[in-house]
Amino acid sequence: MNQIKVIFFLIIFFLILSILIYSNIYKDKKVIKVDTNISDKTLNKSNIIENVRYVARDRKGNEYIINALQGEIDYSDPDIIYLTKVNALIKMNTSDEINISSEFGKYNINNFDTIFSTNVSIDYLDNKIIGEYLDFSLKRNSMIISRNVIYTNLENIMKADVIEIDIKTKDTKIFMYEDEKKVNIKTID
Helix, strand or coil: CCCHHHHHHHHHHHHHHHHHHHHHHHHCCCCCCCCCCCCCCHHHHCCCEEEEEEEEEECCCCEEEEEEEEEECCCCCCEEEEEEEEEEEEECCCCCEEEEEEEEEEEECCCCEEEEEEEEEECCCCEEEEEEEEECCCCCCCEEEEEEEEEEEEEEEEEEEEEEEECCCCEEEEEECCCCCCCCCEEEE
16 A cells, blocks of 8 residues: 555656656747837937046045046946046055056946056156056055056166056065066166
8 A cells, every 4th residue: 555655656746747847848938029119219318428527435535536538337237337538546545646547447336446458557656657457456455557567767667567566565566477578677877
């Protein structure tokens, strides 16, 4: 009698399992229709902002001012804004101001992290760094400048692949991607 109950239970179990598998595999596929007719009202809705200006302060009193000719809000993440013709001023309460400019930027309005790209220029006191890419992160307390980096001050010109700067401690790492290549430093006469 117990064997009959077990066999009956197994048959019901496999029957239910088969129905579930069948319904998941052969579900009706939904057809999504995309309307390609765009009205004039839809064209006026845009995520483009002209003459963008963001001013923010963190808990430590540091101030971040970012200006751009144009900004575009990312539809998939409204906290991200893509910028064009970017100028940034970073007023650290523990050091002098840092000026940054670039052709493009990607700004996160929640944590102030910004990626600058194309013709990046950083001015700090008598120091100037140019490159193609800058990752500025308060979360990591770092600035990472890369791609065709040239650092100049009153005494030296240096070429490297990457310069990493700790924003708090000002500790700096300068290196090349390839071990065979060396950082090139020239003294200005």
